[in-house]
Amino acid sequence: MAELTTLARPYAKAAFDAAKEQNAIAAWGQALAFMSSLAADGAVKNILANPGLSEERKAELFFDIAEEQTPEALRNFLLILAESKRLALLPEISALFDLYRADLERTLNMKVSTAFEMTEKEQQQLAEALSRKLERKVALETAVDRSLIGGVVVNTGDLVIDASVRGKLAKMANALGS
Template identity: 60%
Template structure:
């Protein structure tokens, strides 16, 4: 996985720079997200691996799915990907592009898994506290998992805050076991 990210990084940076220069971050993000989802599909991956199909034709097929927001710069970007046989990197390119965009716009998506259903008021308070702590605009998605017993687990990117009873019991058991 890390090597795919390494291969995708220069393409994601180039796409991000082009989108910034033309003030089209949202459009590029939409096209790359759709293209990333399409190319992550197992059937599409098999199609992309077909040596009998021209690389440019593969790029055109992917772009047909993401009709809206396909500018000449986007078409050129996909042509370069096709020429270098890198269309299969689109899921990683999309993820990196969206990370760069979130960094620029100072936003973050956070997943909260709680042992009980969070009320709207609790979600707002949590989002506000996290926004202050992370110094970013927070978009919160909450879910419930009764196996946590109590508390919650908060995830964003590579940051995980485990404030669940199950997590604390696991830590206690590990400490007693060693």
């Protein structure tokens, strides 16, 4: 995964810079997300891996499916990806593009795992506290994980905040074991 991200990074940065220059970040983001879902499809993966098809024809496959939804600049971007044999990187490019967009907009999507279902009020309070602490607008995606016993685990990218009972017990066991 890290290798694919490394390969995708310059393309994602170029796409983001082009979208920003055209003042079309939202449109590029939607189009890249759509192209990403296509590239992640099993049948499309097989087509992209087919050495019998020209790279240009592989790019045309995306144009045919997307029809009129593909702006000219994005079409050119996809042709460059095809020439470089990088169409399979579209999911990673789209994910990185979204990270660049979130950084520009000062937003952050965080996954919150709790042992029990959180109420709307609790979610709102947690989002507000995280927004103040991180100085960004925070959107939460919640999930229930009964193995946490109690507390909460919050993560996004490289940041993990483990305030769960399971995490505290693991730290105690580690401290006692050393």
